[in-house]
Amino acid sequence: MNEHATILPILIPFAAALLQLAMKGYGIAAQRTIGLVAVLFGAAAAVWLLQLADAGNVLVYALGDWPAPFGIVLAVDRLAAGMALITALLAAGALLYASSGFDERGRHFHPLFQLQIVGLQGAFLTGDLFNLFVFFEVMLLASYTLLAHGGGLARTRAGLAYVALNLAGSALFLIALGMLYGTLGTLNLADVALRLQTLDGNFALARLACVLMIAVFALKAALLPLSFWLPHAYAAAGAPVAALFVIMTKVGIVAILRVQAIAYAPAAATADLLDGWLVALALATAGLAALGALAASRLRDLAAWLVLGSAGTLLVAPAFPQATVTAAALYYLLQSTFAAAALFLLADAIAERRGAAADTFQSGPRMHAPWLALAFLLTAASAAGLPPFAGFLGKLMLLSALRDSAAATAIWLVLLLAGLLVILALAKKGGQLFWVHTADAVAPAAPVADWRRSLAIALLVSPALLLALFARPVADYAARAAAQLHEPQAYISVVLGTTEIVRETRP
């Protein structure tokens, strides 16, 4: 039974989506129940998988029992299992929030939501690059429809640009895969790593394929020249959808971390592939995001810019393939995901209580919700990187891990300045939301307190505090995950086994 744990985080939401489609006629309550039960089971499966993966071995699941590199395998190390758990928890929060009414604003919300989880989990767990493409497409196709959920021209327009950009990105991904297969003759990540190490002669084409792959992941992760879609799309999406989308940029970041640590860094042909340019672009992304946060006119725009800022900060890490840097980046990734998702939900809850002013930074009616102000304060302080919250610890770990790196001065300077701008933006705009009132503004009828909304917000806000309280065990796990990621030989030998692979010489 244990060996099937690997595929459960993909199978559970998939089965739930099919069941929801089949039970379409039974009303929204049935859809919600199936969805919530599925995310609970999914979270339990992810916890179980995390325990199994933490034993230290890479878990390999050969689909259809075809051995790698001929068949497609799922390869689960500590990083993949950890990401599966983050996805499951985030999905639980977002679905809980959506179940209080957002899901009725369009059709087929619940099956699409589950399929989006299928794509996300698959992208984290797979050990095959073409399979990664397929799961990317599953994730994207669901996200296209979820983005447009709720209707309105703003969403349609944002959706159009988002779909067109990602279709072009998929074309680029396929070109990269074709070149990789044409030069190396394999698409299994472990086998690609092995072949890159033994590549001799002219490896210009293989390098080009590898860097195209990075470009595709950088588009998903929103690295600077490819990042202008993000604030637009995320701010247009409905709050629970935007909260789930936060993990999508992380898919790109984890993919870059993984291919860099396992395949590119150990091979002589591609060891210097990310040198020089990645740090500069990542810092530029973080800087742009800080300026964007300062200029944002609505809280949801501000949250979208913060997603971009955390992506920029995180993308510094792959340029330094060392276990300490990766470990710090993983902790930062964890806390920034929950902080940004919580901010999207809070923006929605705030907009609901301010009538026409919604979540714009203009004076509006007084809100009578002290718990909302407290939740916002907690999330904003963590997102801004103020002690004693998780955001501060994450930034501290990342900066101290990068202390001895070549570009340390520039990294410290830009990240700290960007952090200062974000603090300014959050303080000024939070003050406008909560403290500046117009006396004659009509407050809307107080929305009915819904336990699902409160629980969802609590679930996504509390990590800012919990991750700081339990920083030691979480950081230890991140360190173990990073150490495992930076031992590519163990990964390769577990995935490929010990049998010699007979290769055909190609023209």
Add this chain to the structure above:
Amino acid sequence: MEALLAIAIGILSASGVFLILRARTFPLVLGLTLLSYAVNLFLFASGRLRMDAPPLIREGAAYTDPLPQALVLTAIVIGFGMTAYLVMLALRALSESGDDHVDAKEKS
């Protein structure tokens, strides 16, 4: 044959990129379709071009690499679904704004 294929891929992707940059929804859909044709041909070529060789392994007979054909098939199916959704989205944008520009404003 290699030169012919390379030229075909080049022309398809150049036309595709040109049409995508037109910033109107219908040329955008056409451009992305042309681009996906170019990509499919490119994927096909990654298994090397061989004449008179089926993608089946038999004793002593010539065969071509079957994997790129499977990849192309997957890519075609996915691309088909994506294009259908994009067309639907473009129609919705047209009906909501009365304009087929990708940055169309609200209907006044």
